[in-house]
Amino acid sequence: MIQGIDYAAILPPVLCAVAALVVLLADAFDVPRRWLGVLTCGFLTAALVATGVLAAGERRTTFCVPSGLRGTGPRSCSYVADDFALLFQGLVLAAAVIVVLLSLRTVDTDDLPAGEYHFLLLAAVTGALALVAARDLVTLVVALETLSLPVFALVGLRRRDDLAAEAALKLFLVSVVSTAVMLFGVSLLYGVTGAMHLDRLSAGLRTLPADLEPVASAGAVLVLAGFAFKVAAVPFHFWAPDVYQGAPLPVAAFLSVVSKAAGFAGLAIVVGFGMPSLGDVWGPVIAVLAAVTMTLGNLMALRQGTAIRLLAWSSVAQSGYMLAPLAVGERRLSEAVAATVAYVALYAVMNLGAFAVVVAVQRSGEEPVALDGFRGLARRDPLAGTALAFFLICLAGLPPGVMGLFAKVVVFRAAVAGDVTWLAVVMAANTVIGLYYYLAWAVRVFVPSDAPEEGTARPGFAVRAAIAATAAGAVVLSVAPQLVLSAAAAT
Amino acid sequence: MIFLLMMAIPACAALALLVPKARFLPDDASLGRFGILVSGATLLVGLSALTAFDFSRASRAQLAVDRVWEPSLDLRFHLGVDGISLPLVVLTALLTFLCLLYTYRHPPAGGRLRLFTALLLVLETGMLGTFTALDLILFFVFFEVVLIPMFAVILLWGGPGRRAAATKFILYTLLGSGLLLAGMLLVAVNAGTLDMTELARRHGAGVPHGVQVTGFLLMMLGFGVKAPMWPLHTWLPDAHTEAPTAGSVLLAGVLLKMGTYGLVRVAVPSAPDGARSCAAALGLLAVVGIVYGALACLAQTDLKRMIAYSSVGHMGFVLLGIATLTPVGVNAALFGNIAHGLITGLLFFLAGSVKDRYGTGDLARIGGGMLGTAPRLASFLTFAAVASLGLPGLAGFWGEMLALLGAYRPDAALSRPAFVTFMAVGGLGAVLTAAYFLRLLAKITHGRPRDSSDAAVLTAPTVYEYAAWVPLVALTLLVGLWPKTLLAVTSGPVRALFGGIG
Numbered sequence: 003m004i005q006g007i008d009y010a011a012i013l014p015p016v017l018c019a020v021a022a023l024v025v026l027l028a029d030a031f032d033v034p035r036r037w038l039g040v041l042t043c044g045f046l047t048a049a050l051v052a053t054g055v056l057a058a059g060e061r062r063t064t065f066c067v068p069s070g071l072r073g074t075g076p077r078s079c080s081y082v083a084d085d086f087a088l089l090f091q092g093l094v095l096a097a098a099v100i101v102v103l104l105s106l107r108t109v110d111t112d113d114l115p116a117g118e119y120h121f122l123l124l125a126a127v128t129g130a131l132a133l134v135a136a137r138d139l140v141t142l143v144v145a146l147e148t149l150s151l152p153v154f155a156l157v158g159l160r161r162r163d164d165l166a167a168e169a170a171l172k173l174f175l176v177s178v179v180s181t182a183v184m185l186f187g188v189s190l191l192y193g194v195t196g197a198m199h200l201d202r203l204s205a206g207l208r209t210l211p212a213d214l215e216p217v218a219s220a221g222a223v224l225v226l227a228g229f230a231f232k233v234a235a236v237p238f239h240f241w242a243p244d245v246y247q248g249a250p251l252p253v254a255a256f257l258s259v260v261s262k263a264a265g266f267a268g269l270a271i272v273v274g275f276g277m278p279s280l281g282d283v284w285g286p287v288i289a290v291l292a293a294v295t296m297t298l299g300n301l302m303a304l305r306q307g308t309a310i311r312l313l314a315w316s317s318v319a320q321s322g323y324m325l326a327p328l329a330v331g332e333r334r335l336s337e338a339v340a341a342t343v344a345y346v347a348l349y350a351v352m353n354l355g356a357f358a359v360v361v362a363v364q365r366s367g368e369e370p371v372a373l374d375g376f377r378g379l380a381r382r383d384p385l386a387g388t389a390l391a392f393f394l395i396c397l398a399g400l401p402p403g404v405m406g407l408f409a410k411v412v413v414f415r416a417a418v419a420g421d422v423t424w425l426a427v428v429m430a431a432n433t434v435i436g437l438y439y440y441l442a443w444a445v446r447v448f449v450p451s452d453a454p455e456e457g458t459a460r461p462g463f464a465v466r467a468a469i470a471a472t473a474a475g476a477v478v479l480s481v482a483p484q485l486v487l488s489a490a491a492a493t
Numbered sequence: 494m495i496f497l498l499m500m501a502i503p504a505c506a507a508l509a510l511l512v513p514k515a516r517f518l519p520d521d522a523s524l525g526r527f528g529i530l531v532s533g534a535t536l537l538v539g540l541s542a543l544t545a546f547d548f549s550r551a552s553r554a555q556l557a558v559d560r561v562w563e564p565s566l567d568l569r570f571h572l573g574v575d576g577i578s579l580p581l582v583v584l585t586a587l588l589t590f591l592c593l594l595y596t597y598r599h600p601p602a603g604g605r606l607r608l609f610t611a612l613l614l615v616l617e618t619g620m621l622g623t624f625t626a627l628d629l630i631l632f633f634v635f636f637e638v639v640l641i642p643m644f645a646v647i648l649l650w651g652g653p654g655r656r657a658a659a660t661k662f663i664l665y666t667l668l669g670s671g672l673l674l675a676g677m678l679l680v681a682v683n684a685g686t687l688d689m690t691e692l693a694r695r696h697g698a699g700v701p702h703g704v705q706v707t708g709f710l711l712m713m714l715g716f717g718v719k720a721p722m723w724p725l726h727t728w729l730p731d732a733h734t735e736a737p738t739a740g741s742v743l744l745a746g747v748l749l750k751m752g753t754y755g756l757v758r759v760a761v762p763s764a765p766d767g768a769r770s771c772a773a774a775l776g777l778l779a780v781v782g783i784v785y786g787a788l789a790c791l792a793q794t795d796l797k798r799m800i801a802y803s804s805v806g807h808m809g810f811v812l813l814g815i816a817t818l819t820p821v822g823v824n825a826a827l828f829g830n831i832a833h834g835l836i837t838g839l840l841f842f843l844a845g846s847v848k849d850r851y852g853t854g855d856l857a858r859i860g861g862g863m864l865g866t867a868p869r870l871a872s873f874l875t876f877a878a879v880a881s882l883g884l885p886g887l888a889g890f891w892g893e894m895l896a897l898l899g900a901y902r903p904d905a906a907l908s909r910p911a912f913v914t915f916m917a918v919g920g921l922g923a924v925l926t927a928a929y930f931l932r933l934l935a936k937i938t939h940g941r942p943r944d945s946s947d948a949a950v951l952t953a954p955t956v957y958e959y960a961a962w963v964p965l966v967a968l969t970l971l972v973g974l975w976p977k978t979l980l981a982v983t984s985g986p987v988r989a990l991f992g993g994i995g
Binding site: 395400401402404407410411412414415417418419423426427429430431433434437438441445484487488491492 | 562563565566568619630633634637638640641644648660663664667668671672674675678679682707711
């Protein structure tokens with residue numbers, strides 16, 4: 003039986019996959035490395051435009067079960083370009099453009115192989131784009147692996163660097179274990195329902211015989227564990243700080259934003275579309291994961307002395323906030339998913355911004371820049387300094403960083419609406435810890451530096467553009483947070 | 494619309510101060526005039542709101558702006574005032590204006606007047622927004638707007654221990670706002686609306702008892718940090734002591750009121766069942782605060798620190814008034830709010846002037862005999878101290894007296910013996926308050942100067958100091974002699990709050 007494919011629907015991931023090959027070939031034909039970055043940016047922008055066009059049109063689906071085989075079941079499409087998927091695709095692509103801008107100088111100074119670097123990046127982006135649109139378990143797992151595999155290589159790309167090699171190995175091992183666990187969970191779910199498509203899985207779980215329920219519950223928890231690794235939730239978090247530190251900075255930014263956003267999208271898809279009826283199983287599990295993740299992340303972030311490790315731990319903590327709404331279980335699930343989506347989108351802007359400034363300040367080949375290295379930044383480089391302070395205040399969730407405040411509000415609201423008030427209280431305590439280290443860092447930016455003023459390396463045009471773009475996004479969203487909130491609520 | 498304008502003026506002025514120095518207001522003098530002008534204009538708009546307000550219908554939200562902000566999330570941009578918030582709005586505008594007037598000739602040590610002015614104006618926007626917001630989310634946003642500016646004011650222009658004080662201030666208040674957010678949303682989600690007037694109208698109908706108790710408890714803790722309620726007050730003495738004069742005045746005069754205002758405006762009306770369950774605890778913490786504040790004051794050696802601790806005691810009376818859940822008690826609380834804003838604002842201005850002249854706030858080093866060496870300053874200080882200790886005929890008296898009266902006959906659902914005990918202990922606290930203020934006066938205004946050669950260098954108060962003091966003195970007298978001016982405005986809406994006809 004021949005199946006029609008809606009090529010328009012899958013245009014964004016296809017564009018990225020084509021771009022990956024084009025870049026690899028171009029590198030083989032000795033195209034200057036600068037051009038490879040520009041080429042990557044161009045393709046990503048084209049895919050972004052395609053996403054925008056798709057978002058304006060109607061909902062598209064493809065790879066559906068043919069009507070002859072469907073029986074009485076639902077339509078069961080493996081790839082769905084709905085508002086949810088397109089919002090995440092837009093987010094992933096925009097973030098990827100920023101990451102490529104941040105990479106341009108790092109690729110030069112760290113002497114990374116430009117062709118491979120951009121190829122791997124594009125391959126990972128392809129995986130992320132497919133992941134957020136996937137609606138069956140097999141596609142989800144394959145997309146997740148497409149996202150993960152290139153990242154191991156990206157992390158270890160800095161040759162002759164033990165730290166990078168160790169980080170890559172650590173990431174690889176944790177990832178493989180978590181994938182295995184997840185596959186086991188998938189097989190259990192398939193075993194009890196006989197379905198891979200999420201809509202069938204959901205229907206199957208609702209009519210499950212009572213004696214199979216423990217098996218289904220075990221499957222659900224194991225699948226969660228796989229995503230918990232992806233979003234660096236405790237207890238699958240410990241790779242994050244070492245990997246962030248060992249990887250080239252733009253790759254760390256990619257991990258903490260693109261990879262994490264895709265992970266949360268996958269989690270929301272699985273729990274929201276696939277197993278809402280098991281909410282009383284995964285809800286409490288996620289609640290505990292969220293509480294432990296945010297608390298541990300924040301407490302560890304307090305003790306960090308370097309910018310990159312602080313960002314790593316704080317991004318673990320932020321994962322906790324993003325998980326929190328999903329703790330509600332089946333009740334008010336759509337509201338909870340909207341809250342997580344909104345938080346992820348707002349977090350992407352502010353965290354990328356913070357990473358961009360760290361990239362600007364970090365000198366190649368030196369130790370990771372310490373927090374004290376940011377002293378006097380506002381004087382040396384007013385744009386980067388003020389922007390960093392603003393991003394940090396946003397992450398802490400205080401005005402004038404109104405976007406961060408609203409991110410917090412939607413998450414709190416989803417949590418209390420779903421009757422997990424205790425989690426909201428844990429979150430309240432955590433925002434205070436978070437504020438402490440974010441604020442201490444932001445204050446440093448304005449404190450005059452003790453060390454003699456050294457000529458800072460100019461961050462270069464691309465990095466400046468990245469800072470300016472994220473700062474502009476943060477300001478716009480602080481003035482009009484409803485832009486993201488309403489888009490998220492519509493999913 | 495009038496409140497939109499009132500907030501837009503300081504907000505736009507603060508933005509205008511971002512223009513590089515060379516282009517706009519190059520010197521401190523013109524900058525100071527700009528600050529006075531802007532806050533004066535805001536005050537004028539506030540006074541015109543006073544004339545536009547229909548006092549015969551004080552229990553309704555008036556002069557409202559109600560726009561849909563984001564329908565999918567039920568966010569509204571809803572501003573308006575009733576008799577409860579109007580006095581606080583005017584107090585905010587007045588105190589900010591006086592602070593900028595005072596700053597014109599007495600800038601805080603540390604320079605950077607431009608940033609200081611901008612921060613005070615942002616602070617004003619946030620405070621006005623808190624008192625006029627009628628949507629919970631909007632209220633929360635404005636509630637948070639004040640944090641960073643006040644943090645920066647303490648951090649950049651504070652005394653020697655400013656770093657710790659500023660950090661403590663912001664961490665404590667943020668913990669409070671986190672709990673507050675959880676509590677407010679918990680009640681709002683269960684009631685199905687974020688609109689504060691609607692929540693108040695329903696009196697918690699449809700919200701289960703357990704949710705109300707949890708929600709009120711969270712809000713009580715959240716507002717209690719700000720108010721401050723013992724034992725969550727420990728940020729306050731440090732912050733007040735280290736902040737520059739204008740910062741202390743606004744902290745004590747307005748920021749603390751955001752806590753008690755929030756209890757009256759949000760917590761009590763939206764979760765009345767919860768309030769009844771927690772009232773005894775609130776009352777207990779309030780009287781502990783009264784006695785603790787008074788005892789701590791007796792032990793202080795620093796003028797500003799003593800005034801700061803006295804705030805703990807005075808706000809204890811306000812909280813006690815709220816805890817009675819009776820119209821008398823809540824009226825007392827609102828009265829006490831305004832009275833404390835006027836009197837403690839004045840006290841901090843005076844403490845700033847004393848510190849300017851003596852170079853220290855240490856009571857022992859100031860020595861005695863101020864009435865001889867600086868008679869006018871000492872007279873004002875005496876006036877403010879006796880007003881603060883609750884002398885009948887001045888503003889401080891009514892709030893405390895009515896709060897104790899309210900405690901004598903609390904809401905029917907509350908334990909009367911407990912509240913009568915609170916009343917007795919609170920009365921003891923009032924006596925202790927008198928004791929420490931009289932001790933203060935005996936120590937520094939009376940007696941002999943420590944060193945007679947100091948007498949010559951003490952300058953007479955400047956015009957700008959008088960300008961900051963006199964309006965507060967006049968209002969303290971006005972409200973003290975004719976308490977009806979204020980009670981008439983608040984009693985209607987307070988009755989409506991408890992289900993009566995406004």
